[in-house]
Amino acid sequence: MYGNAYIDPKKANSSLVDGENPEKLAEFEARIARGEKIEPKDWMPAMYRKQLVRMIEQHAHSEIIGSLPEGTWITRAPGFRRKLALMAKVQDEVGHAQLLYNAAETLGKSREDMINDLISGKSKYSNVFNYPAKTWADSAVIAWLIDAGAIVNQLANSRGSYGPYCRALERICAEESFHLKYGHDNVVFLATGTSKQREMVQDALTRWWPPIMHFFGPSDKDSVHSETLMRWKVKMASNDDMRQQFLNMYVPKIWDLGLTLPDANLKKNEETGKWDYTEPDWEEFKRVINGGGPCNAERLAVRRTAEENGQWVRKALLKESETYVTPLS
Amino acid sequence: MKIVSLDPRVNRSSINETEESVVLKKLDQFQTYEVFAQTKRGVHHVHVGSVHAANKKIAVLFAKEQYARRGKCVNIWVVKTSDIATTEYEDSDIFDTLDEKTHRNPESYKVLNRIKEYKERTSK
Ligand SMILES: [Fe+2]
Numbered sequence: 001m002y003g004n005a006y007i008d009p010k011k012a013n014s015s016l017v018d019g020e021n022p023e024k025l026a027e028f029e030a031r032i033a034r035g036e037k038i039e040p041k042d043w044m045p046a047m048y049r050k051q052l053v054r055m056i057e058q059h060a061h062s063e064i065i066g067s068l069p070e071g072t073w074i075t076r077a078p079g080f081r082r083k084l085a086l087m088a089k090v091q092d093e094v095g096h097a098q099l100l101y102n103a104a105e106t107l108g109k110s111r112e113d114m115i116n117d118l119i120s121g122k123s124k125y126s127n128v129f130n131y132p133a134k135t136w137a138d139s140a141v142i143a144w145l146i147d148a149g150a151i152v153n154q155l156a157n158s159r160g161s162y163g164p165y166c167r168a169l170e171r172i173c174a175e176e177s178f179h180l181k182y183g184h185d186n187v188v189f190l191a192t193g194t195s196k197q198r199e200m201v202q203d204a205l206t207r208w209w210p211p212i213m214h215f216f217g218p219s220d221k222d223s224v225h226s227e228t229l230m231r232w233k234v235k236m237a238s239n240d241d242m243r244q245q246f247l248n249m250y251v252p253k254i255w256d257l258g259l260t261l262p263d264a265n266l267k268k269n270e271e272t273g274k275w276d277y278t279e280p281d282w283e284e285f286k287r288v289i290n291g292g293g294p295c296n297a298e299r300l301a302v303r304r305t306a307e308e309n310g311q312w313v314r315k316a317l318l319k320e321s322e323t324y325v326t327p328l329s
Numbered sequence: 330m331k332i333v334s335l336d337p338r339v340n341r342s343s344i345n346e347t348e349e350s351v352v353l354k355k356l357d358q359f360q361t362y363e364v365f366a367q368t369k370r371g372v373h374h375v376h377v378g379s380v381h382a383a384n385k386k387i388a389v390l391f392a393k394e395q396y397a398r399r400g401k402c403v404n405i406w407v408v409k410t411s412d413i414a415t416t417e418y419e420d421s422d423i424f425d426t427l428d429e430k431t432h433r434n435p436e437s438y439k440v441l442n443r444i445k446e447y448k449e450r451t452s453k
C-alpha cells in the first residue's frame with residue numbers, strides 16, 4: 001500500500017455517503033463521470049475528503065520514509081557517479097513528499113498535523129520501508145522494483161479525480177523514470193558481474209520478494225466500499241490488478257537476467273493470462289504495519305530527531321505576524 | 330536505548346529509541362508561497378505549485394530545489410499564498426456576459442457591404 005485508499009474495517013458496513021445532500025452528491029458524481037477534476041474549494045462528500053487526505057498523506061509519508069533505507073547507502077555507494085545518482089534520487093523522493101503534503105494540505109489537514117501523526121505512529125506509510133537495506137544490492141533492488149511498483153500505483157492514481165493530487169503525480173511520474181532506469185542499471189551491473197556480485201543481487205532479491213508481494217496490499221476485491229471509491233475515482237485499480245500488472249511487467253525481466261524468485265508457484269497461467277503465485281504472508285504484513293517490523297522504531301526515531309533538531313531554527317525564523325492560508329492548488 | 334542502524338549517519342546521530350514525541354505547533358512549518366516558473370525568456374511565468382518557507386528568500390531557494398531540479402527553467406517568482414486574491418469557481422457566472430459583448434469582437438464589424446453600396450450609389 002503506497003498511496004492506497006483505506007477503509008476502517010470497523011466501519012465496513014456504514015455507507016460512505018451517509019448524511020450527504022443527494023442533489024449535491026449527484027452533481028458531484030456527474031462531474032467525475034464527465035472526467036472533470038475536483039478542485040480544493042469545490043463541494044465534495046466528507047468521506048471523499050477523508051479518504052483522499054488519508055491516501056495522499058500516507059503516500060507522502062511513504063516517500064519521505066522510503067528515502068531512509070536508500071539513504072543508508074549514500075556514504076558507501078560504489079563510485080562517485082553512483083553516489084551522485086543516489087543522492088539525486090533521494091532528493092527526488094523527499095521532493096515527492098513535499099508535493100504530496102501540499103496536495104493533502106489543500107484538503108484542510110495542516111502539514112504540522114501530518115508530521116505529528118507520522119512521528120506518533122498514528123499515520124501509516126508503505127510497509128516495505130520497515131525492512132533494512134542490508135547491502136548495496138538491496139538499494140539497487142529497491143530503486144528498481146519498489147520504484148517500479150510505485151510507478152504502477154502512481155500512474156493509476158494520476159488519472160484520479162482530485163486535481164491537486166493528479167498534478168503532483170504527473171510531476172512525480174516524470175521523475176520516476178530516472179529512478180527506474182537508475183535501479184535497473186544497478187541491478188543489471190551486479191547481475192552481469194562477478195559471481196560474488198551475482199550472489200549479492202540474488203540475495204537481495206530473495207530478501208525483498210516478500211515485501212514486494214506485500215507492496216500493493218491485500219486483495220480488496222470484496223471490500224464493500226471499493227465500488228464507491230472507484231466511481232469517485234479515488235481508487236483507480238484494485239490491489240490485485242496492480243499486483244498483476246507489476247508481475248507481468250517485471251518478472252520476465254528478472255528471469256531474463258537468470259535470477260530466481262523465492263516462489264515455486266510463480267508462473268503465468270496461460271489460460272487466464274494472469275500470474276499464479278503463493279499468497280504472501282498477510283499476518284506478517286499486519287504485524288509489521290502495526291509496528292512489529294525490523295526497522296519501524298528506527299524509521300520513526302530518525303524522523304522525530306530530524307524534526308527536533310530543526311525546531312530551534314524554525315522557531316527563530318518564525319515571525320509574530322505570520323498568517324496561514326491553505327495553498328491554492 | 331540507542332538506535333543501532335546499518336546507516337552510519339544514523340549511528341553518528343546517537344538517537345534514543347524511546348523518547349517523548351515532539352509535537353509541532355501551528356505554523357511550525359510556516360506559511361506557503363505560490364511558485365511561478367518561466368521555462369525560457371520571452372514566455373509567461375506559469376504557476377507550478379507551492380512551498381512552505383519562513384521568508385521570501387528561503388521560498389525562492391526551496392522553489393528552485395523543488396521545481397527546477399531538471400528540465401528547463403530560467404526564472405522563478407514566489408508570492409505569499411495569503412497575498413493572492415482569487416475569483417471563486419462558484420461565481421464563475423461573472424464571466425458569462427463576455428459572449429454577449431459583440432462590440433468587443435472584430436467579426437461584428439462589417440464594412441464591406443456598406444462600401445460596396447456606397448460605390449454603386451455614387452458611380453451612377
Ligand atoms: Fe517517489
Ligand SMILES: [Fe+2]
Nearest residue numbers: 093147176179
Ligand atoms: Fe522513486
